[in-house]
Amino acid sequence: MKVRKGRLAVFSFLVVAILAIVCTTTGNIWNNITKGLDLQGGFEVLYQAEPGQKVNAQIMKDAAAAIERRVNVLGVSEPEITVEGTNRIRVQLAGVQDQKKARELLGKEAHLTFRDPTGKKVLIDGKDLKQNGAKVDFDPQTNQPIVTLQMKNADKLADVTRKYLGQPMPIYLDENQLSAPVIQSVITGGEAQITGQRTVEEAQELADLLNAGAIPVKLEEKSSFAVDASLGADSLRESLIAGLYAVLAIFIFVIGYYRLPGLIAVITLIAYSYLVLLTFMLMDVTLTLPGIAAFILGIGMAVDANIIMNERIREELRVGRSIPAAVRAGSKRSFLTIFDSNITTIIAAAVLFAYGTSSVKGFSVSLVIGIIVSFLTAVALSRILINLLVRSNILKSPGLFSVREDEISDL
Amino acid sequence: MTYKIDFVENRKIYFIITLVIVALSVGSLLIQGLNLGIDFVSGTRLDISMDKPVDLAKAKQELEGLGYENPNARVGGPNKNILIFRLDKEITLQEKEKISQKLGSVFHTKVNVQEQVVDPIIGRELAKNAIISVLIASIGIIIYVTLRFEYRFAVAAILALFYDAIFTVGMFSILQLEVDIVFIAAILTIVGYSVNDTIVIFDRIRENLNIVKPTKWEELSKVVNDSIHQTLTRSINTVLTVVFAAFALWLLGGESISNFSLALLFGLISGAYSSIFVASQIWVSWKWRSMQKEKAGDKLAAE
Numbered sequence: 001m002k003v004r005k006g007r008l009a010v011f012s013f014l015v016v017a018i019l020a021i022v023c024t025t026t027g028n029i030w031n032n033i034t035k036g037l038d039l040q041g042g043f044e045v046l047y048q049a050e051p052g053q054k055v056n057a058q059i060m061k062d063a064a065a066a067i068e069r070r071v072n073v074l075g076v077s078e079p080e081i082t083v084e085g086t087n088r089i090r091v092q093l094a095g096v097q098d099q100k101k102a103r104e105l106l107g108k109e110a111h112l113t114f115r116d117p118t119g120k121k122v123l124i125d126g127k128d129l130k131q132n133g134a135k136v137d138f139d140p141q142t143n144q145p146i147v148t149l150q151m152k153n154a155d156k157l158a159d160v161t162r163k164y165l166g167q168p169m170p171i172y173l174d175e176n177q178l179s180a181p182v183i184q185s186v187i188t189g190g191e192a193q194i195t196g197q198r199t200v201e202e203a204q205e206l207a208d209l210l211n212a213g214a215i216p217v218k219l220e221e222k223s224s225f226a227v228d229a230s231l232g233a234d235s236l237r238e239s240l241i242a243g244l245y246a247v248l249a250i251f252i253f254v255i256g257y258y259r260l261p262g263l264i265a266v267i268t269l270i271a272y273s274y275l276v277l278l279t280f281m282l283m284d285v286t287l288t289l290p291g292i293a294a295f296i297l298g299i300g301m302a303v304d305a306n307i308i309m310n311e312r313i314r315e316e317l318r319v320g321r322s323i324p325a326a327v328r329a330g331s332k333r334s335f336l337t338i339f340d341s342n343i344t345t346i347i348a349a350a351v352l353f354a355y356g357t358s359s360v361k362g363f364s365v366s367l368v369i370g371i372i373v374s375f376l377t378a379v380a381l382s383r384i385l386i387n388l389l390v391r392s393n394i395l396k397s398p399g400l401f402s403v404r405e406d407e408i409s410d411l
Numbered sequence: 412m413t414y415k416i417d418f419v420e421n422r423k424i425y426f427i428i429t430l431v432i433v434a435l436s437v438g439s440l441l442i443q444g445l446n447l448g449i450d451f452v453s454g455t456r457l458d459i460s461m462d463k464p465v466d467l468a469k470a471k472q473e474l475e476g477l478g479y480e481n482p483n484a485r486v487g488g489p490n491k492n493i494l495i496f497r498l499d500k501e502i503t504l505q506e507k508e509k510i511s512q513k514l515g516s517v518f519h520t521k522v523n524v525q526e527q528v529v530d531p532i533i534g535r536e537l538a539k540n541a542i543i544s545v546l547i548a549s550i551g552i553i554i555y556v557t558l559r560f561e562y563r564f565a566v567a568a569i570l571a572l573f574y575d576a577i578f579t580v581g582m583f584s585i586l587q588l589e590v591d592i593v594f595i596a597a598i599l600t601i602v603g604y605s606v607n608d609t610i611v612i613f614d615r616i617r618e619n620l621n622i623v624k625p626t627k628w629e630e631l632s633k634v635v636n637d638s639i640h641q642t643l644t645r646s647i648n649t650v651l652t653v654v655f656a657a658f659a660l661w662l663l664g665g666e667s668i669s670n671f672s673l674a675l676l677f678g679l680i681s682g683a684y685s686s687i688f689v690a691s692q693i694w695v696s697w698k699w700r701s702m703q704k705e706k707a708g709d710k711l712a713a714e
Binding site: 038046099100103221222223224225226227228230231234235238239241242243245246247249250253254257289290293294296297299300301303304307308311315333336337340341342343344345347348349350351352354355363364367 | 458460489504523524525526527528529530532533540541543544545547548551552555556559568593596599600602603604606607608610611614615618641642644645648649651652653654655656657658659660662663664665667668671672675
């Protein structure tokens with residue numbers, strides 16, 4: 001049979017193209033995948049609304065939004081704030097530098113109130129504050145930093161200050177009294193001041209906190225998780241090294257055992273790994289340490305489809321079929337096996353997704369991604385590649401498929 | 412065709428081995444239970460990593476010096492450089508800093524701390540949800556396999572799946588390894604792998620049943636033996652590749668995922684075992700009983 005160079009060229013082109021794309025773009029994709037805080041350091045807190053309050057989906061959403069505004073004050077690049085269940089909020093701050101400050105800031109309810117001289121009755125509420133109405137300024141006389149508050153409704157402030165003229169009007173943040181200015185004159189401009197801030201930073205923080213708004217429910221900390229940044233980097237490095245050895249072992253084993261189809265399996269596995277990472281990036285999956293472990297294990301599992309197909313091809317060769325016939329029959333017969341075994345896993349993963357919480361959900365997503373991608377690569381791509389080689393007529397010896405001549409029986 | 416191993420012939424031995432393993436696992440679970448991590452019992456866990464191996468006795472002494480009586484501390488990590496300190500209460504940031512400063516100055520090393528404070532409700536909820544999910548998933552798998560194969564295959568596959576889960580949990584109980592939330596993910600991976608592995612053998616049995624229609628025990632047993640042998644290389648090679656991965660992760664992947672990887676290692680090997688020695692054997696015994704009953708019924712009808 002004549003060697004068809006065209007098919008061979010298409011095969012080589014495909015392989016080179018896959019490797020080239022993988023080599024040039026993987027770094028970029030990797031950098032664009034969000035890494036969990038166990039990999040880059042940071043901390044996570046799970047809050048739960050204290051029992052005995054009115055809680056509904058909208059209130060929790062508002063609370064999450066308020067926390068988010070507050071986190072932005074910290075300058076964390078990608079905070080993840082999610083409402084879980086009916087009464088919980090999970091706050092994940094990867095890469096946060098000052099954990100202590102973050103915790104303090106998150107823990108405050110930041111409910112601003114202006115009260116009557118006894119400190120019991122609330123006269124004006126933080127809700128009356130204009131959007132971004134809190135600013136840092138300096139007292140013209142003492143040059144101390146102060147926080148100025150621009151109110152939505154100037155009349156309300158005027159009424160209150162008229163009523164309590166000459167008396168102190170304490171300003172509270174939660175149950176802490178910030179300052180208790182004595183009302184010297186009726187305030188008509190709608191602007192109040194908080195004094196007593198020691199530094200500009202402190203004043204700025206208070207202003208930011210007030211602008212972020214109060215959290216509408218009382219939250220209690222249920223659990224927390226904090227990782228130093230260097231530890232996260234260590235974990236990432238260790239798991240990647242483990243992954244490298246695992247993948248090398250798998251590649252050597254598959255090529256050693258299956259020869260040519262093994263080599264094709266390795267190419268499809270490279271494509272598999274690449275596509276899974278690409279999907280992680282596109283779906284904005286946060287990669288955690290167990291996620292990396294599952295990903296590496298997934299490579300081992302994705303080989304299964306290649307192994308099933310290659311074993312089938314070898315069987316067909318052993319009963320004396322020609323290479324093209326064996327490849328055709330082997331890939332056809334193995335298809336349903338691979339299909340059925342993967343569908344059962346997808347059923348399991350789908351249920352886990354529907355009923356699982358947080359980490360179980362994330363896990364099931366990567367499981368499903370892995371299966372679907374492995375279907376594309378281990379079934380479709382490896383069939384294309386091996387068929388190109390078969391049709392180019394260069395495959396003459398069954399030894400390429402790791403089948404010895406003496407194993408072949410007559411048809 | 413001569414067999415290297417007659418898998419079906421020795422099925423009673425495999426059943427006994429399997430039952431003994433299940434009994435040991437369940438027994439250990441009942442007697443000593445699981446070594447639950449702080450995900451399931453409230454408290455704080457500090458993973459304090461240093462530049463060099465930790466002197467546990469000295470570290471414990473220092474912790475006692477700071478007022479923690481009988482500190483629950485152990486050493487972990489590939490280089491034995493992580494001190495894992497568990498407390499049954501929450502600690503403040505100041506206390507945490509005090510500990511890391513003290514240890515840093517005593518051992519002359521840079522100290523990094525990973526801290527985890529947990530309310531057990533969350534972990535228990537997660538475990539409960541995971542168990543419910545596995546049960547529902549099992550029903551889904553049973554329905555699918557019954558439609559595509561037959562109900563005996565479905566039930567046998569699910570029994571093998573439960574065996575793998577029980578074995579892995581049992582091993583963690585026997586060895587008293589710490590169980591945390593990530594362990595649940597490992598069990599779920601094992602569950603997925605176990606079914607996948609079993610179905611490949613069952614698929615072969617189904618295919619071979621279409622070629623030979625067995626009526627005698629020898630024929631049925633031959634179909635199952637043939638099917639296991641035809642898929643044996645695949646079974647071994649697939650489990651080898653996943654074991655390479657799990658083993659590398661266990662050996663090199665760091666302290667945080669070492670138990671996760673070990674659970675995978677147990678479960679994946681068990682998954683390969685149970686497909687051949689549990690699922691297939693249950694199926695062949697059950698199928699034979701059904702065939703005999705049918706025959707008896709036919710005879711009765713003929714008379």
